[in-house]
Amino acid sequence: MPELTKPPSPDASPHASPYVSPCVSRYTARIDGRGYVFGDLRTVMAKASPFRSGDALAGLAAQSEEERMLARTVLADVPLARFLDEVLIPYEDDEVTRLIVDTHDPVAFAEIAHLTVGGLRDWLLGDAADTAALTRIAPGLTPEMAAAVSKLMRNQDLILVAQKCRVVTRFRNTIGLPGRLSVRLQPNHPTDDPKGIAASMLDGLLYGCGDAVIGINPASDDPAAIVKLIEMIDAFRQRYDVPTQSCVLTHVTQTIDAIERRAPVDLVFQSIAGTQRANAGFGIDLALLREAHHAALSLARGTVGENVMYFETGQGSALSADAHHGVDQQTCEARAYAVARAFRPLLVNTVVGFIGPEYLYNGKQIIRAGLEDHFCGKLLGVPMGCDICYTNHADADQDDMDTLLTLLCVAGVNFVMGVPGADDIMLNYQSTSFHDALYARRVLGLGRAPEFEQWLVKMGVTDADGHLERVPSAQRLLPAAHALLDERR
Template sequence: MGLRGRLSTRLQPNHPTDDPSGIAASVLDGLLYGNGDAMIGINPATDSTSSIVALLEMLDAIIQRYDIPTQSCVLTHVTTSIEVINRGVPVDLVFQSITGTEAANASFGINLKLLQEGYEAGLSLNRGTLGQNLMYFETGQGSALSANAHHGVDQQTCETRAYAVARHFNPFLVNTVVGFIGPEYLYNGKQIIRAGLEDHFCGKLLGVPMGCDICYTNHAEADQDDMDTLLTLLGVAGINFIMGIPGSDDIMLNYQTTSFHDALYARQSLGLRPAPEYEAWLEKMGIFTQTDGRVRFGDSLPPAFRQALAHLA
């Protein structure tokens, strides 16, 4: 992650009812587009512990079955992650949304002590190859203001303070969900583009492994052309990772972001590649190769996935 000339993706196979078949179909779709080298991460439709456990075990089984050099995450509250870790459930990344003031974080039900507890719980599993970098944080301009916890400070400054919180816990991934806050805080496409570039710049200055969910809500004065613009700008600026969603439309969270094929566009147009281990896996599985800046898909569906596709059908 974060190597020069590389662009990674979070494969985001959300489903409005957490249906395993629907999630599996999206995972397969994303893998066949070369998505998922940052991680495979689900926003669950419910915070039910049993549902979270089922999703974590499902993702772990997929990764193990196909020997995918990636990690999984279910984006539940850190307290739920701690609970399932104590049960021995396979948790690769411990997630939490964070913001830049103590009062705003309290509105999320967290504080630094609780984040430390989550970090230590994740370390206790000693999973995978991530070492001590196993926290995943999402941020976004306007969250402190929406909680009336900004103390009169502008939203970009509050956002950068969130990166300082993240940095303390040696995160594996941090990303701003730049347009998800809505037009009450970032009114239109131009403001979303500006905020995305601000967040990337400040994240780099503070030394966090910065990514961006290049997105907007349906009631914002923005469209997919704005997202294409921001994607291109961030690709040139060296963004570490972006999101990959089927058709750009998240049917659970009901917002618009970047699609699986958007990552292909960015990689081909800007000469960027997946993470080295993942690139080697894509070639080994016969999904695609990338030479001279061009992605070349295999002539047929990779054999390893034929049975899975037949089962989904």
């Protein structure tokens, strides 16, 4: 990279970057006599982002690596407090912005209020930023601050800091403890066939998966069909006293309807985004989420806690809805975590490669996005998991998913997906399998949620050390699957 040259700046603060000019714009830099002017903080953020296809599609990406690095130089010297004064999406136009501003905790922020974005990076990587400190400052961070500092970090930096963050949640078991990795058992079926779903559930349980949630994406949006799926999972859970939670991942209005029908709803699911307009595209707003949250709490079905919400997100959702307001896709994604944080969820996961190569083109971009999302969510105090995935028309493969799975598990991800064979035959995308979770747990010495782990031993699925005992467990659980199918015929 060419050497940076210092522009004339007689009025500059002695603590300001020598490469940022106070003239014309406070977001100005020069290199080899050429000037770069970034019109506002939103532009600096977008230009500083690692390259990805979604930002290029939106016309927001830096036009060269030189421009990207100069934008990062400028961003590093932006005081954190400026994000409270210069919001990226106007307060009066967007309820997510209002949520971020109105719920900001100035007491928690005071500890880091003197820092710039670059100073925050240095502090996060230092020993002073231990788990207690990161938990303490989380309410004082805005999503834009988290997104900004992530743009200055290498992958190893994102992993190191995220590994120090701990967000523990509870419903029927405890998720997010150190040295643990939970798995969502995802037994989807293209026709919601009970036999197919039951077979996948049994397969996943025999691999020790399902402690995060047994969660089905329904093929139908028929209310009666959704209630049947809810009742089917709950019947199995109650019959064998499984210490986990169930969820049918339908629209929040369908779940409210199921609650009104007195269905045994554990968790309320909804896809969310980082702008009001993008959420409107999902058919939701904050008021509707509050209604669903209150409805789920009223059932009081949790045994060890009352975290009742499950949210999914993904970089590119705001752009695909033409609702990004000129904000880069990673910052929009971080803003979705402010929505999640407001409802104290049990689970949040970025479905990182699901939206397609228009937004994350290849394995390299998917890996980077997954680490960014996990870092930003954990830093903001959100219980982050990841659907480590890609669509079949992306320039990615299962080796890329192995890499991201390993990196996220080192970084302390709360949970990942467990899909039979890693191939979701209903949603038609590639994710991670029950075998992949076994690999991660074995290589990194990770346990399951403690309550679920004890149940697996009691049922003979694993021994006391967590190793699988497949033949005895099959003999114990196969009658359960047959009984479940007999009930649904």
